[in-house]
Amino acid sequence: MNRLMVSPSPHDENYTKTSTIMLNVCIALVPALVAGCIIFGLRSLLLTAVTVGSCVIFEFLCRKLMKRENTVGDLSAVVTGLILALNLPVTLPLWMAVVGSFVAIVVVKQLFGGLGQNFANPAITARIVLMVSFASAMTNWAAPFWYKDGADAVTGATPLALGEGDALPSYLDLFLGNTGGCLGETCALALLAGGLYLAARRIISLAAPVSFIGSLALLSWIAGEDPLYQILAGGVFLGAFFMATDYATTPISTKGKIVFGLGCGIITFVIRHFGSFPEGVSFSILLMNVLTPYIEQLTRTKAFGGKYEKQKKEAESK
Amino acid sequence: MKKLNGIKLKHRKNTEDCATVQLPLPSKIILPMSMHMGAPCDVLVKVGDLVKVGQKIGDSQAAFSVPVHATVSGKVTAVTDYQTAMGAVCKAVEIEPDGEQTVSEEVRPPVITDKESFIKAVRESGVCGLGGAGFPTHIKLNPKTPIDTIVINAAECEPYITADYREMMENTEDVLNGIRLVKERLGIKNAKIAVEANKPEAIKKFEDMAKNDDTIDIVTLPSAYPQGAEKVIIYNSTGRIVEEGKLPSDVGVIVLNVSTAAFIYRYSKTGMPFMTRRITVDGNAVAEPKNVFAQVGTPFADVLRFCKTDIDSIRKLISGGPMMGMSIPDINMPVMKTTNALLAFDHYDERQTSACIRCGRCVRVCPMGLMPAEIDKAYKIKDIEDLKALKVMLCMNCGSCTFVCPANRKLAETNQLAKALIPRK
Numbered sequence: 001m002n003r004l005m006v007s008p009s010p011h012d013e014n015y016t017k018t019s020t021i022m023l024n025v026c027i028a029l030v031p032a033l034v035a036g037c038i039i040f041g042l043r044s045l046l047l048t049a050v051t052v053g054s055c056v057i058f059e060f061l062c063r064k065l066m067k068r069e070n071t072v073g074d075l076s077a078v079v080t081g082l083i084l085a086l087n088l089p090v091t092l093p094l095w096m097a098v099v100g101s102f103v104a105i106v107v108v109k110q111l112f113g114g115l116g117q118n119f120a121n122p123a124i125t126a127r128i129v130l131m132v133s134f135a136s137a138m139t140n141w142a143a144p145f146w147y148k149d150g151a152d153a154v155t156g157a158t159p160l161a162l163g164e165g166d167a168l169p170s171y172l173d174l175f176l177g178n179t180g181g182c183l184g185e186t187c188a189l190a191l192l193a194g195g196l197y198l199a200a201r202r203i204i205s206l207a208a209p210v211s212f213i214g215s216l217a218l219l220s221w222i223a224g225e226d227p228l229y230q231i232l233a234g235g236v237f238l239g240a241f242f243m244a245t246d247y248a249t250t251p252i253s254t255k256g257k258i259v260f261g262l263g264c265g266i267i268t269f270v271i272r273h274f275g276s277f278p279e280g281v282s283f284s285i286l287l288m289n290v291l292t293p294y295i296e297q298l299t300r301t302k303a304f305g306g307k308y309e310k311q312k313k314e315a316e317s318k
Numbered sequence: 319m320k321k322l323n324g325i326k327l328k329h330r331k332n333t334e335d336c337a338t339v340q341l342p343l344p345s346k347i348i349l350p351m352s353m354h355m356g357a358p359c360d361v362l363v364k365v366g367d368l369v370k371v372g373q374k375i376g377d378s379q380a381a382f383s384v385p386v387h388a389t390v391s392g393k394v395t396a397v398t399d400y401q402t403a404m405g406a407v408c409k410a411v412e413i414e415p416d417g418e419q420t421v422s423e424e425v426r427p428p429v430i431t432d433k434e435s436f437i438k439a440v441r442e443s444g445v446c447g448l449g450g451a452g453f454p455t456h457i458k459l460n461p462k463t464p465i466d467t468i469v470i471n472a473a474e475c476e477p478y479i480t481a482d483y484r485e486m487m488e489n490t491e492d493v494l495n496g497i498r499l500v501k502e503r504l505g506i507k508n509a510k511i512a513v514e515a516n517k518p519e520a521i522k523k524f525e526d527m528a529k530n531d532d533t534i535d536i537v538t539l540p541s542a543y544p545q546g547a548e549k550v551i552i553y554n555s556t557g558r559i560v561e562e563g564k565l566p567s568d569v570g571v572i573v574l575n576v577s578t579a580a581f582i583y584r585y586s587k588t589g590m591p592f593m594t595r596r597i598t599v600d601g602n603a604v605a606e607p608k609n610v611f612a613q614v615g616t617p618f619a620d621v622l623r624f625c626k627t628d629i630d631s632i633r634k635l636i637s638g639g640p641m642m643g644m645s646i647p648d649i650n651m652p653v654m655k656t657t658n659a660l661l662a663f664d665h666y667d668e669r670q671t672s673a674c675i676r677c678g679r680c681v682r683v684c685p686m687g688l689m690p691a692e693i694d695k696a697y698k699i700k701d702i703e704d705l706k707a708l709k710v711m712l713c714m715n716c717g718s719c720t721f722v723c724p725a726n727r728k729l730a731e732t733n734q735l736a737k738a739l740i741p742r743k
């Protein structure tokens with residue numbers, strides 16, 4: 001007698017797994033990490049190893065403590081660790097990086113139920129917590145290629161913090177990342193390459209990044225600022241391609257993603273233009289994360305041939 | 319008009335060039351009284367009776383039912399209680415074939431003079447939707463509203479299955495004659511034969527044969543799943559939208575499977591009820607994938623052995639396609655009227671279900687524009703109002719959402735469970 005497996009349809013197997021998706025995100029982050037190593041030296045790699053390692057360990061311990069199945073294999077903790085590292089200045093003390101990993105994995109992700117349940121982006125929240133807690137360490141920017149001079153870290157400033165009289169970096173420098181900043185956010189080229197790779201693999205949709213970058217450029221242009229400079233400087237590309245596209249914390253529908261991107265663009269502009277912080281990408285994404293459930297409610301897809309109350313009322317009034 | 323698309327599956331139409339071969343008569347035939355959608359039939363024979371090919375052995379007083387005929391001549395050996403793979407409980411008649419295949423006197427060409435006699439003949443033929451759902455064809459052909467277009471469903475969008483394709487290639491003339499017969503008897507103006515783009519030869523054949531008939535259109539559907547779903551095929555071939563709670567006939571359309579159309583024509587000429595089913599036999603446990611003609615009621619095991627299948631290696635047996643087919647619990651269950659494929663595999667999906675990562679793939683692929691991930695959440699907390707707002711009732715269980723889910727969540731199944739929570743009016 002055969003022992004036949006009975007299960008509901010469909011029976012066809014699909015081989016895209018959660019870990020496949022996460023692995024692709026890791027691959028897409030490699031160019032930015034390599035760029036970080038070239039621009040800010042090999043300490044970038046050490047810092048990344050610490051955040052990734054501690055994220056994975058926190059994930060493992062947390063699941064163990066909560067008596068839940070081990071989810072290290074889905075690679076989401078690795079992705080969080082990588083993105084967190086890219087959001088840190090290369091000079092950050094390693095123990096602070098570990099604190100960041102703790103906030104990202106334990107506080108933001110696992111306390112809310114783990115993968116897919118967190119309402120805020122773990123890496124961005126960790127960056128904000130570190131920024132508020134260790135303001136000076138988190139703004140201790142290394143100048144690009146400081147390690148070549150053989151001297152101690154030369155402090156540089158981020159392009160957005162430069163004052164009126166300072167010489168602004170050229171577009172090319174901004175595009176290639178030859179400026180001060182977090183270790184993974186300066187090289188727009190590498191981030192763009194990673195983002196486009198993910199879009200080509202249909203892992204992310206470009207709806208949020210395009211509306212984020214587009215609305216920021218438009219508002220900056222209206223306000224009389226240099227739109228190209230505004231989008232190339234700071235963490236816009238890192239945020240737009242890798243954090244405004246996070247599955248768990250952004251809306252599912254395309255309409256929702258566009259609204260999310262627009263919100264990020266507007267808030268970033270408002271913070272940069274009117275606020276006291278030079279940079280607003282992190283806050284904009286976190287604020288929009290909080291709004292995501294509401295955006296989601298309002299931007300549900302319409303079913304094919306579905307009848308909705310509003311339409312019914314319209315039909316009745318006619 | 320932009321056509322609705324779908325997901326890209328590997329076609330695996332390995333048997334598309336396999337001409338259909340006749341399966342030898344098995345040693346036992348099992349005929350369940352519920353092979354169609356609707357009321358099961360009452361058994362008209364008793365143990366020990368001798369039956370002939372085409373003799374009616376089951377019928378029902380209910381309008382929404384289809385009679386069952388003996389597919390072999392021989393002796394009734396048992397009338398048993400039976401549970402179909404769908405879960406329906408009914409009687410089943412077991413017949414031991416005598417090998418003579420003597421045709422019953424009941425079998426004679428029907429007299430068709432008008433719509434009413436045509437519908438009656440279709441009912442007596444024992445045919446139901448041969449695409450797999452088994453909807454009684456005589457009900458479908460007798461709608462309350464006027465019909466101007468008949469859409470012939472020749473999409474066959476599921477992987478592996480080539481049964482309809484072989485019907486189109488081997489009996490092209492029957493298909494066209496069947497369409498003409500239905501059009502004439504029901505007074506329908508236009509016909510559209512909707513074929514998926516992965517069957518260029520069938521499309522060419524139809525175009526050549528119907529080129530002098532401008533009431534028959536050949537529509538090429540995108541090669542994607544599920545093009546054969548009723549609402550999708552209606553939209554893609556006529557541009558009409560069947561709204562929630564409506565039937566195709568409400569927009570003036572009837573959808574008929576291509577094999578059903580061809581069968582109706584043959585029945586009108588010969589009067590031989592639905593006896594033989596064309597089945598695609600495939601899957602990695604099948605050494606010689608084939609298209610076979612099997613008498614309805616033939617145990618699956620006989621079909622599989624005929625195709626050189628290592629019976630012991632089978633771990634999963636599917637009646638129908640891999641997307642919407644049913645997994646079969648017992649290898650000795652019989653071929654039904656609706657069995658268009660039999661797929662045997664030596665493995666099954668053993669992946670665990672993990673947490674939803676909200677990637678949105680299910681939303682992207684749903685042909686009905688639903689949000690399975692949201693339905694999943696609403697189902698978990700049994701939020702009936704939200705399930706209604708999410709239009710879960712429109713789910714047709716095509717399985718695209720489950721298929722693409724990286725966390726291997728059984729979203730299509732959840733949709734069906736969620737539907738059951740919503741009280742019917």
